[in-house]
Amino acid sequence: SQTIHQWPATLVQPVGSPLSLECTVEGTSNPNLYWYRQAAGRGLQLLFYSVGIGQISSEVPQNLSASRPQDRQFILSSKKLLLSDSGFYLCAWSGQVNTEAFFGQGTRLTVV
Amino acid sequence: GESVGLHLPTLSVQEGDNSIINCAYSNSASDYFIWYKQESGKGPQFIIDIRSNMDKRQGQRVTVLLNKTVKHLSLQIAATQPGDSAVYFCAERNAGGTSYGKLTFGQGTILTVHP
Numbered sequence: 001s002q003t004i005h006q007w008p009a010t011l012v013q014p015v016g017s018p019l020s021l022e023c024t025v026e027g028t029s030n031p032n033l034y035w036y037r038q039a040a041g042r043g044l045q046l047l048f049y050s051v052g053i054g055q056i057s058s059e060v061p062q063n064l065s066a067s068r069p070q071d072r073q074f075i076l077s078s079k080k081l082l083l084s085d086s087g088f089y090l091c092a093w094s095g096q097v098n099t100e101a102f103f104g105q106g107t108r109l110t111v112v
Numbered sequence: 113g114e115s116v117g118l119h120l121p122t123l124s125v126q127e128g129d130n131s132i133i134n135c136a137y138s139n140s141a142s143d144y145f146i147w148y149k150q151e152s153g154k155g156p157q158f159i160i161d162i163r164s165n166m167d168k169r170q171g172q173r174v175t176v177l178l179n180k181t182v183k184h185l186s187l188q189i190a191a192t193q194p195g196d197s198a199v200y201f202c203a204e205r206n207a208g209g210t211s212y213g214k215l216t217f218g219q220g221t222i223l224t225v226h227p
Binding site: 032034036041042043044046049057090092094100101102103104105106108 | 158
């Protein structure tokens with residue numbers, strides 16, 4: 001069966017520090033991969049999505065970047081965190097055609 | 113489209129009532145739609161989906177209705193229970209062009225079920 005792993009679950013980082021959140025998927029190949037951010041009490045904002053290795057689409061101008069070095073690995077990064085980067089970050093995967101997306105458990109990032 | 117900067121609308125119901133949660137989607141090229149339930153501190157979980165060649169689909173206690181003419185999606189929950197309290201999101205899958213496969217979430221709704 002397919003599983004998605006996202007870590008860490010919580011993270012507290014100082015302003016100006018770098019960030020690396022990792023997401024891996026098991027049990028499937030060539031998935032679509034997604035990074036979403038959710039502010040408290042708000043909706044899900046699509047940050048990046050990827051349909052293949054090295055193929056990243058950025059949805060909003062921001063302080064973050066994403067990379068897909070392997071088929072089932074999706075990394076969210078920042079060189080210097082801002083206070084406004086705080087939020088709940090969710091990684092998800094889906095099949096290439098009409099299938100649901102499966103979400104990781106999320107990372108609660110607090111920038112202090 | 114995404115309304116992620118807005119506070120989520122709320123719906124309060126009594127246990128046992130039926131709930132209807134609505135969603136307006138933005139892309140007429142979307143061909144697949146999903147409803148998700150998100151509990152506090154967790155990732156969204158799949159509830160039910162519907163393809164654009166359908167206008168209604170039923171699951172266990174849930175029904176999704178799709179009106180492509182007005183780009184509207186609804187989720188009906190029968191006999192709502194306290195465990196149904198959560199945030200509900202609709203999502204649409206882009207069917208074509210350079211954004212093929214992209215999954216975009218609509219504005220969520222906070223459902224509160226009172227015993």
